Amino acid sequence: MARVVWRGVTLDSRTARMMDVVALRTRPRIVPTQGSFSSVPASAKTHMGSGAIDLSVRGLGESSINSIVKVMRQVGFAAWHRLPSEGPWPAHIHAIAVNAPELHPQAASQVASLRRGRNGLANNGLDRHRNMGLPVIAFERFLAVPNKPTVDLSNLVAEVNQTGRITGVVARALARMEAPATRDGYRLVQRILGFTGADADGIPGDRSLRRLGDAFGFNVRA
Numbered sequence: 001m002a003r004v005v006w007r008g009v010t011l012d013s014r015t016a017r018m019m020d021v022v023a024l025r026t027r028p029r030i031v032p033t034q035g036s037f038s039s040v041p042a043s044a045k046t047h048m049g050s051g052a053i054d055l056s057v058r059g060l061g062e063s064s065i066n067s068i069v070k071v072m073r074q075v076g077f078a079a080w081h082r083l084p085s086e087g088p089w090p091a092h093i094h095a096i097a098v099n100a101p102e103l104h105p106q107a108a109s110q111v112a113s114l115r116r117g118r119n120g121l122a123n124n125g126l127d128r129h130r131n132m133g134l135p136v137i138a139f140e141r142f143l144a145v146p147n148k149p150t151v152d153l154s155n156l157v158a159e160v161n162q163t164g165r166i167t168g169v170v171a172r173a174l175a176r177m178e179a180p181a182t183r184d185g186y187r188l189v190q191r192i193l194g195f196t197g198a199d200a201d202g203i204p205g206d207r208s209l210r211r212l213g214d215a216f217g218f219n220v221r222a
Contacts, residue, residue, distance in 0.1 A: 080094055
């Protein structure tokens with residue numbers, strides 16, 4: 001798959017799409033510290049292929065960290081909060097996209113470790129997040145919501161231009177982000193996805209709406 005830059009780190013396009021969903025579904029700002037296709041000794045080759053990402057937890061409390069780990073697992077990552085006591089690294093969230101293309105064998109073994117309820121480390125310790133009770137799934141399964149509604153992009157744009165407000169399934173998605181169902185609320189979506197300037201004007205576009213649909217379960221008709 002194509003390689004892209006997501007918030008300053010290199011990912012494959014599937015993993016970047018997954019991270020857009022994570023960013024939309026979590027309140028703390030996501031700050032990556034390492035992406036994929038990279039080699040750092042402490043990472044034991046898990047970042048050498050696709051599907052790998054590390055996130056900073058600086059300034060985040062335990063509940064916020066756990067909420068990010070939970071969302072990442074729901075979306076299709078094998079994700080853990082790594083502690084300084086577990087290796088030569090600062091505290092961070094380490095994640096591997098399940099079934100990522102070009103996944104390094106060492107990363108694939110970490111996914112298998114999570115399926116066994118373990119932590120993916122050499123010590124084979126218990127998964128500290130096992131109380132979340134979530135199955136290990138791939139992104140495609142997350143997206144496979146039955147009977148998804150479809151949003152017509154042109155109708156939505158007309159609604160925003162005419163009234164400044166948003167209704168229906170998109171309004172419900174914004175509510176889950178604790179954002180108002182208005183042009184200002186949609187501008188928040190665009191900014192989370194990295195749009196700036198005139199591209200973050202609060203008028204829905206195809207890419208931003210499709211990512212919002214990925215996150216909250218609707219299809220888009222352009």
